[in-house]
Amino acid sequence: MDKNSATKTQASSVAITDYFKQQSARVEQWLERLLPASNKAPVTIHEAMRYSIFAGGKRLRPALVIATGEVFDADEQALLPTACALEMIHTYSLIHDDLPAMDNDDLRRGRPTNHKVYGEAMAILAGDALLTQAFITLANLEGVSAETKVRVSAEVAQAAGTVNALIGGQVLDIQNEGRPVTAEELDAIHRAKTGALIRCCVRVGAMIGGASESELQLLTEYAEKSGLAFQIADDVLDATATSEELGKTAGKDEASQKATYVALYGIESARQRAEQLCQEAIEAVQKIGRETAQLEAIARFIVERKH
Amino acid sequence: MDKNSATKTQASSVAITDYFKQQSARVEQWLERLLPASNKAPVTIHEAMRYSIFAGGKRLRPALVIATGEVFDADEQALLPTACALEMIHTYSLIHDDLPAMDNDDLRRGRPTNHKVYGEAMAILAGDALLTQAFITLANLEGVSAETKVRVSAEVAQAAGTVNALIGGQVLDIQNEGRPVTAEELDAIHRAKTGALIRCCVRVGAMIGGASESELQLLTEYAEKSGLAFQIADDVLDATATSEELGKTAGKDEASQKATYVALYGIESARQRAEQLCQEAIEAVQKIGRETAQLEAIARFIVERKH
Numbered sequence: 001m002d003k004n005s006a007t008k009t010q011a012s013s014v015a016i017t018d019y020f021k022q023q024s025a026r027v028e029q030w031l032e033r034l035l036p037a038s039n040k041a042p043v044t045i046h047e048a049m050r051y052s053i054f055a056g057g058k059r060l061r062p063a064l065v066i067a068t069g070e071v072f073d074a075d076e077q078a079l080l081p082t083a084c085a086l087e088m089i090h091t092y093s094l095i096h097d098d099l100p101a102m103d104n105d106d107l108r109r110g111r112p113t114n115h116k117v118y119g120e121a122m123a124i125l126a127g128d129a130l131l132t133q134a135f136i137t138l139a140n141l142e143g144v145s146a147e148t149k150v151r152v153s154a155e156v157a158q159a160a161g162t163v164n165a166l167i168g169g170q171v172l173d174i175q176n177e178g179r180p181v182t183a184e185e186l187d188a189i190h191r192a193k194t195g196a197l198i199r200c201c202v203r204v205g206a207m208i209g210g211a212s213e214s215e216l217q218l219l220t221e222y223a224e225k226s227g228l229a230f231q232i233a234d235d236v237l238d239a240t241a242t243s244e245e246l247g248k249t250a251g252k253d254e255a256s257q258k259a260t261y262v263a264l265y266g267i268e269s270a271r272q273r274a275e276q277l278c279q280e281a282i283e284a285v286q287k288i289g290r291e292t293a294q295l296e297a298i299a300r301f302i303v304e305r306k307h
Numbered sequence: 308m309d310k311n312s313a314t315k316t317q318a319s320s321v322a323i324t325d326y327f328k329q330q331s332a333r334v335e336q337w338l339e340r341l342l343p344a345s346n347k348a349p350v351t352i353h354e355a356m357r358y359s360i361f362a363g364g365k366r367l368r369p370a371l372v373i374a375t376g377e378v379f380d381a382d383e384q385a386l387l388p389t390a391c392a393l394e395m396i397h398t399y400s401l402i403h404d405d406l407p408a409m410d411n412d413d414l415r416r417g418r419p420t421n422h423k424v425y426g427e428a429m430a431i432l433a434g435d436a437l438l439t440q441a442f443i444t445l446a447n448l449e450g451v452s453a454e455t456k457v458r459v460s461a462e463v464a465q466a467a468g469t470v471n472a473l474i475g476g477q478v479l480d481i482q483n484e485g486r487p488v489t490a491e492e493l494d495a496i497h498r499a500k501t502g503a504l505i506r507c508c509v510r511v512g513a514m515i516g517g518a519s520e521s522e523l524q525l526l527t528e529y530a531e532k533s534g535l536a537f538q539i540a541d542d543v544l545d546a547t548a549t550s551e552e553l554g555k556t557a558g559k560d561e562a563s564q565k566a567t568y569v570a571l572y573g574i575e576s577a578r579q580r581a582e583q584l585c586q587e588a589i590e591a592v593q594k595i596g597r598e599t600a601q602l603e604a605i606a607r608f609i610v611e612r613k614h
Binding site: 036040041042044045046049092096099101102119120121122124125127128129131132133135136138139140145146147149150153154156157158160161162163167168170171172174175 | 343347348349351353356399403406408409427428429432434435436438439440442443445446447452453457460461463464467469470474475477478479481482
């Protein structure tokens with residue numbers, strides 16, 4: 001890497017950090033309005049929902065919805081609630097994944113997990129409630145046609161489901177723990193567990209923006225490649241970063257003999273694979289011929305991030 | 308009760324039992340198509356979903372959707388999947404309520420509960436998946452406008468949520484266990500826990516059928532009164548029937564000092580209250596001036612049933 005490209009990487013990385021901060025602030029303002037107030041009865045469930053959704057985090061999924069929608073000048077009234085709905089679904093999946101019966105995690109984003117604070121029963125219900133709230137939110141979108149609302153809702157529900165989708169991925173993840181998996185199996189797990197929702201974020205952003213069918217195809221390619229790169233980078237981080245940097249228990253994958261890209265390819269090859277996918281994602285999105293700098297920067301961020 | 312009315316009650320009870328059987332058969336045919344096949348990967352989650360949804364049961368909620376829709380000659384292509392979506396949500400809530408962290412029930416409809424068969428992790432995910440599948444189903448309805456799909460989806464999501472709705476009711480139920488509650492508190496718990504979904508069944512049936520605003524109001528009144536009567540009858544059954552009759556552990560409410568109408572009013576007063584609500588529900592629905600015999604019979608069944 002010559003001096004110029006190093007400077008460029010650093011500059012784009014600063015810019016994307018600012019972009020995430022700006023979009024997080026917008027998303028949190030909307031989440032504040034979209035979730036039942038914490039003084040609304042029953043108070044505890046609303047507190048539990050808010051505890052996890054306002055726990056920080058990168059807000060990568062909402063940023064993808066927004067960055068994609070803004071390529072097509074999408075209406076904020078529809079785009080931001082959709083971004084929030086995806087964050088609700090992501091957060092519900094984290095709450096349930098952390099439960100004692102699942103990954104049994106005590107720490108998430110540097111804080112005690114939902115069930116450590118509110119107990120298991122309330123954590124299960126808070127997850128259920130965030131999933132449900134996502135569909136309340138999508139049914140009440142403004143600024144788009146009923147046809148678009150239905151299309152977005154179908155896309156989100158499908159991505160959150162069992163077939164090549166979020167819940168299915170979690171099932172595979174649980175079932176494969178401690179046993180060797182092939183490269184194809186690992187790709188299938190991650191296409192489902194993290195890929196489906198990331199793909200969905202980009203696609204619903206495009207739908208709300210009114211993208212053409214060919215644009216939607218290119219964006220889908222961008223999203224699928226970025227999603228896989230994201231998971232590989234995640235595996236690399238788990239193997240190389242400290243718990244403090246991650247805000248969650250590091251080295252857990254190896255300890256639990258979880259199937260990861262690092263276990264399969266080693267750290268260096270995994271890194272290279274993530275970088276190649278990132279490059280291909282950027283090339284796909286550039287073919288659209290619109291202003292896609294933020295989407296490109298997000299793809300780069302995905303493989304360069306330190307947490 | 309004179310001989311005539313006794314005969315009439317018996318006759319209508321036989322008729323409604325047949326009606327439930329007929330509608331159950333239709334609902335199960337549609338559920339078969341609407342749920343991912345059990346040989347579709349990941350197999351286990353689809354088996355777990357099907358284990359609970361095909362566990363029998365009265366199919367009261369789908370029957371309410373269908374009976375209401377058929378008052379307005381609703382299109383089967385939209386009505387039956389909607390009925391199935393409500394049954395998916397009801398089943399998800401039972402799976403999660405039965406979990407060790409919640410009511411810790413081993414028996415449901417005479418069979419081991421989902422987590423006893425598939426383990427806690429899979430039971431949590433099967434519940435999540437049925438909730439999600441309900442919204443996949445609603446987004447893919449045929450035979451109704453996109454506007455109606457959005458309206459139905461909003462109504463269902465709201466009823467499944469936390470504010471005077473399904474999840475909120477479960478929260479109150481957990482929080483109030485073992486402490487005395489007032490009559491008003493008990494009504495609020497049940498309006499949320501069982502009432503919201505029953506109300507929703509009737510309302511979405513009416514929406515798909517294209518009911519007028521005033522018809523929707525009368526049907527809502529019918530549903531709210533029937534829903535409360537249903538819960539009171541449930542409490543009476545828990546106190547008076549055997550586990551064998553119920554297909555679940557009987558007498559559990561008293562053992563766990565759960566707030567019930569029986570604990571509050573005694574068995575006889577609770578029975579009378581249920582009968583009065585049933586009568587008022589029937590009067591409301593008769594004001595519509597259409598053929599509502601099935602809805603009336605369902606209201607009577609709700610208070611007269613033996614399990």
